[in-house]
Amino acid sequence: MAQTRNRWTNYLKPLRHKNRSVFLTWMLSYVSVLLVPILISGVIYGATLNVVKAEMNRANQSILQQMEQAIDSQFKGIESLSLEVSLNRRIAAFMKADAALSDSDHYEIYQIANDLRVYEMANDFLEGIYVYYINSDTVISSNNRMDSEGLYDHIRLEEHMPLRSFREYLDQWYIKGYRSVVVSEQNEWRPTVMYAQNVTSSIMNQRGAVLLFMIDRDKLLAQASVPEEGTIHILNEDNRFIASTDESLAEPAVQYGDMPEQSGQLEIDAGGRRLVASYATSSITGWKYVMTLPADVYHRKMNVVEQLTIASILLCLLVGGGVTYWLLKRNYLPIHALIQSLSFKAGVTFDRGSNEYSFLEQALSSTFHEKEELHNKLNQHNNTLRSYFLQRLLKGQLDSHIPLRESFSAYDLRFPQDGFSVILLRIEHFGKFHRTDEDQVPNKRLLQFLIANVALEVARKSAHAYAVELDRELLGCIVNHRLASPAEQRAELARIAEETMSFISDYAHVQLTAAISAQQVGEYGIFQAFQEAVEAMEYRIVAGSGGMIHYGDLSGGEGKGAAPGGYFYPLQAEQQLIIMVREGQLDKAKAFVGEIIQKNVTSEPFSLHTAKCLMFDLMATLQKAIGEIRIVGKPDVPDGVRAIERLVQCQTVGEMRGQLYDMVELLCGYVNDNRLYSSNPLIDKVMKYVNDYYQDENLNISTIGEAFSMAPSYISKLFKEFAGESLLDYINKTRLEKAKLLLSGEKYTVGEISLMVGYHDVNTFHRIFKKFEGITPGRYREVK
Known part of the structure; x- marks a missing residue:
């Protein structure tokens, strides 16, 4: 008994080994795959039968409909004829x-x-x-x-x-x-x-x-196309033959009541024979047009399909079985060679009683474990590396020989959409994170970490996004979104920025300024989007802090154009501002400065470069005004250099405007406070003399010196000290003020006006007018 049990054990042991072998597993898998075309053949067979049946029914119905149309057409002709006879x-x-x-x-x-x-x-x-x-x-x-x-x-x-x-x-x-x-x-x-x-x-x-x-x-049935072995007849409501292609039939095989629909098909038994009947109903007489075929004739094509299906299944089994065995043997040889190689090189013994895949899993498990440990070490530095990569990506400093897709995969970055935009978030003040008694670096890093996570969470509702620290006060957010219309994309980016700024403001009392780029296409548009966001952030000097700046709102729709009329600060405007300050007209001077800023900066579209240039030009004008209002013996004249230093430290146009207003107020106050001290009776007489004789073309410094019995150089120097400008400039300005009044009308030509204000040579008049007013007399008349 024990010998018998041992013999069966020895017999079943190889069988158990084969049951666990990859060869047997693959064979079962291939056989399962082989069954798929057989099942598909069965499905196709059923579908083909339905198609053949529907096609045959359609052909029968077509014959009946043609016959119905032909007969009904004749009936309509008879009805028309009856009407004609009755008339x-x-x-x-x-x-x-x-x-x-x-x-x-x-x-x-x-x-x-x-x-x-x-x-x-x-x-x-x-x-x-x-x-x-x-x-x-x-x-x-x-x-x-x-x-x-x-x-x-x-x-x-x-x-x-x-x-x-x-x-x-x-x-x-x-x-x-x-x-x-x-x-x-x-x-x-x-x-x-x-x-x-x-x-x-x-x-x-x-x-x-x-x-x-x-x-x-x-x-009636002369034009009917009768199929082979088929019969066509016409039945009325009383089940009587109206006409039939088989005169031997005593009664119809199908009754009128068995055909309730307008058209259709049914199978019947008639005299021990199985028939297939197709029928249609006349719309004029209500008669049934019936075509009958023996069932074996009707199913003849279906039998052919069935035979072809059986033959295809047998062929699949025969050919598929041979191919399955050949593929099994061919595919198993590399596995067998791989196991032998791993067993020899890795020093791992292969247990022949186990599955080959189990051995491969054990052999590769140690390798994967080592790889996982290395991967974990790399992940510890991945955030730093990815942040560094994103910084270089924004600034366009990537290696050109490495494709971007490979770099994205290496740093686990996914950009599934084609649209890219960049949002820059600048910290204006730190709110709850502000500390004066300890190092600011940890607080800034913690705040940037908070802002980055809030921005990513808000953007995740509609897009993929990655945030990166650019400096201690600036964060960049790359938004990967679907391509949309500019209006839709602008609204979505504004939503992300607004929700982020609102959350940070509510919970951390931190004020942010957001700069938003336009939409770019493709990964290589990230750098362009970053440049647009940087340019929009620079416009913060114009728009102020604590808001959202869209790149599309910058001048020209691209942030690079000038104001509609170009840079507006002519020499005439500068001279007018100097005169207002010199005369101490504070309200007019401040209104005039505001008007100049309005024309260049605050009107849409605006230009960042225009704002910067204008502020320093206005400050330079005030610096000139300081030189003209300087009074001898009064050393406490305002310091223009320090005013320019304060202007440079300003962050926005609003702050710059405030500094300019303060400077204008200081200068006008200085003039008004020292007006009595700076007056001189002689200078007043000289001014009155110029206003009385400005039409004289011989009026100059020499004639004025002779009129007041003084040396021309002395009276010129004295006038400069007390009036703040040279005597010759005062003569020219007086003449030009009179000329501008005459140019505002159309009564005199430019040549006549030149003679009327004391210029004998019209070219001299043109040159001096353009020097002080910045434009020619003719152009001045057109503008006015």
């Missing part, structure tokens, strides 16, 4: 005749018969036309005249129908429709089809007539 003047007039026919009535019968003969010739679908006049009991045909009893001997609705019933049918007030009737032919009754329609008399309560159209029954 015939002779046929309608004969309804007035009574039973006692006169000679004229007999002549009318002859004329009506001729007309009926013409109508019969017009439609070859007719066997004859009969007109039954109820009032005179007269029946007229194309070749005969009879009464109702004679018509009864020739036509009946049924073979054994009594005369009284036949007359009752003809005496109805309303008759219209097709009937299956029998006609007498060589002492036999032959079935045919009749269309009957009554004609109403035009005289009240007078009986009219009945039109009877006898249809050639043999021509």
Whole structure:
């Protein structure tokens, strides 16, 4: 007994080994795959049967519909003809005749018969036309005249129908429709089809007539395309044959009530035979057009499909089995060689009683473990490396020989969409994170970490985003989004920035300024988007801090254009500002400065470079004004150098404007405080003399010196000290002020005005006017 058990154990041991082998597993898998085409063949077989069946039914229905259309067309022609007959003047007039026919009535019968003969010739679908006049009991045909009893001997609705019933049918007030009737032919009754329609008399309560159209029954199915071994027949509601291609049938194989639909198909048993019947219904008569085929003929094509399917399955099994064995053997050899190689090189013994994949898993597990340890060490530095990579990506400092996609994969960066934008967030003040008694670096890093996580969480609702620290007060956020219209994308980026700024402001009391770039396409557009965001952030000097700046809102729609009229600060404006300050007109000077700033900076579109240049030009103008209002013996004149230093430290245009206003207020205050000290009676007389004789072309420093008995150089120096400008400049400015008043009108030419204000040479007038006003006299007149 023990020997038997050991023998079975030795026999089953290799079998258990094979059950765990990859070879057997693959074989089962390949066999399972082999079953897939077999199952698909079965599905295709079922679908093909349905297609073949539907196609055959469609073909049968097409035949029936063609026959129906042909017959119904003839029926419509007969109905049209009946209308034409009923409108015939002779046929309608004969309804007035009574039973006692006169000679004229007999002549009318002859004329009506001729007309009926013409109508019969017009439609070859007719066997004859009969007109039954109820009032005179007269029946007229194309070749005969009879009464109702004679018509009864020739036509009946049924073979054994009594005369009284036949007359009752003809005496109805309303008759219209097709009937299956029998006609007498060589002492036999032959079935045919009749269309009957009554004609109403035009005289009240007078009986009219009945039109009877006898249809050639043999021509009903003359155009039908009868399939091989098939039969076509027409049934009425009483299950009687109207027509049939098989005259031997005594009764229909399918009943009218078995076909409730307008068209369809059904299988029936008839006389021990299985038939397939397709039918359609006439829209005019309601008759059923039926086509029958033996079931074996109908299923002949389906049997062919079934045989082909079985053959394809057997072929799949035969060929697939051979290919499966060849592939198993071919694919197993590399696995076997790999196991031997690993067993030899790795020093791991392969247990032949185990699965090959289990051995490979054990052999590679140690390698993966070592790789995982190395990967964990790299992950510890991954955030720093990725942050450094994102900084270089924004600034366009990547290695050109390494594709961006490979770099993204290396740093675990995913950009699934094609649209890219950059949002820069600048910390204006640190709120709760501000500390004066300890190092700011940890607080700034903690705040930047908070801002970065809030921005990423907000952006994750609609896009992928990555945040990176650019410096201690600036963060960059790369937003990867789907391509959309500029308006839609602007709204989405504004939402991200607004929600981030609002959250940080509410919970940390930290004020942020956001600069948002336009939409760029592709990874290589990230650098362009960063440059746009940087340029938008620079515009913070114009727009102020604590808000959102869109790159698209910058001048020209791209942030690079100038103001619509160009840079506006002509020499005339500078001279006007100096005069206002020199005269101590504080309100006018501040309003004038605001107007200049309005024209260059605050109007849309605006220019960052215009704002910077304008502020320093205005400060330079005030520096010139300091030189002109400096009073001898008054050393406490305002210091313009320190004012410029304070201007440089300003962060926004608003702060710069405030510094300019303070400087203007200081200078005007200085002028007004020292106005009495700076006055001189001699200088006042010189000014009055210039205003009186400015029209004299010989007026100059020498003539003024002679008028006041003083040396020209002395009076010029004295005028400069007290008036703040040279005597020659004062003469030219006085003349130019008078010239500008004259140029505002159209009465005098430029040459005439030149002579009127003391310039003998018009070229000299042009040169001096452009020097002080910045434009020519003609251009000044056009502007005004």
